[in-house]
Amino acid sequence: MPARAAVLPAQVSPPAFALSGLASHELAGVEALALPFTVVDGRPVLGTGAAETGDSLGLDLVGLLASRRAKGTGGEVVAVPVAAQDAGPRSVLLVGLGASTSNDYRRAGAAVARAVFDHESVATTVPAGGDADALTAYVVGSMLGSFVFHWRSGGPEHTPVRRMVLAGLSGPDHAAALERGLALGGAGWRSRMLATVPSNLKSPEWLAEQAAELADECDLGYEVWDEAKLAKQGFGGILGVGQGSATPPRLIRLDYTPSRGRRTPRVVLVGKGITFDTGGLSIKPAEGMTTMKRDMTGGAVVIAVMGALGALGCPLRVTGLVPTAENAVGGSSLRPGDVITHYGGRTSEVLNTDAEGRLVLADAMAYALDKLDPAVLVDVATLTGMIKVALGQWTGGFFANRDPLAEALARAGAAAGEPLWRMPLEPDYEDTLTSQVADANNAPGGPGAITAALFLQHFAGDVPWAHLDIASTGDAPTDSFEWTKGPSGFGARALLTWLTGPDPLAGIA
DSSP: OOOOOOOOOOOOOOOEEEEESSOGGGOOSOSEEEEEEEEETTEEEEOTTHHHHHHHHTOOHHHHHHHTTOOOOTTOEEEEEOOOOTTOOSEEEEEEOTTOOHHHHHHHHHHHHHHTTTOSEEEEOGGGGSOHHHHHHHHHHHHHHTOOOOOOTTOOSOOOOSEEEEETOOSHHHHHHHHHHHHHHHHHHHHHHHHHSOTTTOOHHHHHHHHHHHHHHHTOEEEEEOHHHHHHHTOHHHHHHHTTSSSOOEEEEEEEOOTTOTTSOEEEEEEOEEEEEOOTTSOOOHHHHTTGGGTTHHHHHHHHHHHHTTTTTOOSEEEEEEEEEEEOOSTTSOOTTEEEEOTTSOEEEESOTTOOHHHHHHHHHHHHHHHTOOSEEEEEEOOOHHHHHHHTTSOEEEEESSHHHHHHHHHHHHHHTOOEEEOOOOGGGGGGGOOSSSSEESOOOSSHHHHHHHHHHTTSTTSOEEEEEOTTTSEESSOBTTBOSEEOOTTHHHHHHHHTSSOTTTTTO
16 A cells, blocks of 8 residues: 555634624624625615714725625625724625525635635624524625635645634524534535645545544444455445555444434435546546545535534434545556456446446445335436536535425525536436346437436336436636535535435325
8 A cells, every 4th residue: 555645734714703692883802894785776885883883993884785786696706994993893884685585694605714714813793694594694695705724834825714704693592593503514625625735635434534523523323344344344435546555445434323312214415436446447537537535525525514413402313425446547446347246146237437426425325225224215326428518516405205305405505605407307218228138238329317316217226216416516717606616525414404304205105
């Protein structure tokens, strides 16, 4: 096994948040103030705390907005410098709230966070005019807009603001909304961080170690299968994909049980954990490999979700499975034409070694059906380039074998700011999976996202099942509101929003 790279350098943390019942102009010792506004019939309208703050600083904020031709869209920022004064702010940020939807509050939070990088403190009344959902969305946006990853010898180029005071807000309801935002934003941060770590450190063993640390931190059950245990129990898909790499594969299991729900139904989440994907012998072109450190985004999402369930009060038992391997080129790599036997006995002819994600997912799904009695099964994976062709880079695709499950996931994605679009499980393409020597082939061609989902459907049995193909959203092409350029960790917030709702399985199971 090659020597492991140096330990990951210390990373930055999201801002520390504090609630305050004081108005923004009553706070001292903050470097910046962020205040809301909208535009109605072409005229700027100041939001909570903005007029009072403007008066206290001697600023005509409405006139400034008009002169800048501010549009008031969610996340627009108009910066106003303030003359130096003792213990007073150095700048005022006027932040657009659009139609004041949760999405607008989330975008406003991200915009404020980006505007105050390298600051010590900022106070804001942006979420004070909204409800609990608005506060949660603002906190999520602020956290994820602050995301930074670095491996620089001199430290990160920029750091998030250290402290964000949420002015005009106090009391238990606001505290609960803040805590929910911290848990959702923290899961998004964790999934993005895991997806961003370079693969010279991020091996299957390393990913299993991260899951073990999380299990200790969050009181989760934990089990890991090494290559010997995988072989003994017949996980041919995971072993086959990982057999060409010097870093052997793993299967990670995490278990969450609510304190009063040891007999509640179980949801099983399965996340693709390919820590680097060369394509194997069906090798990718060089430019196609540049983002492949994030091919374990599905696994990162599952790990992050498992860590946040307790804080968000999930009422169900949830098991997370992450089949993880490196798809490498080597003398022992899978060959096109090889046949593998999955857990449970179904066989696959490997026509394309770059269609490896479905092979590892299939093993974990078969294990879930055999051992875990799931009420619902959901897999999440950066699986096919074809889903990106269909949906671009800002919308995730998904398939489901039950309408109520599909509706629940679509609602959760919209509410969380991770939009999902349902794709068809079209049975007319089933015959493309035919193999002359095995139960199915792994690269049937045609509409690739659909045929990949049809391949996986055979491992879902008659259980309500959804397949999230997030290859479209696995990388953000640019900084855009709460998304930062690079690996996105997309999916954690959507799944958590569904799983921690008042009745996640209503009409489903």
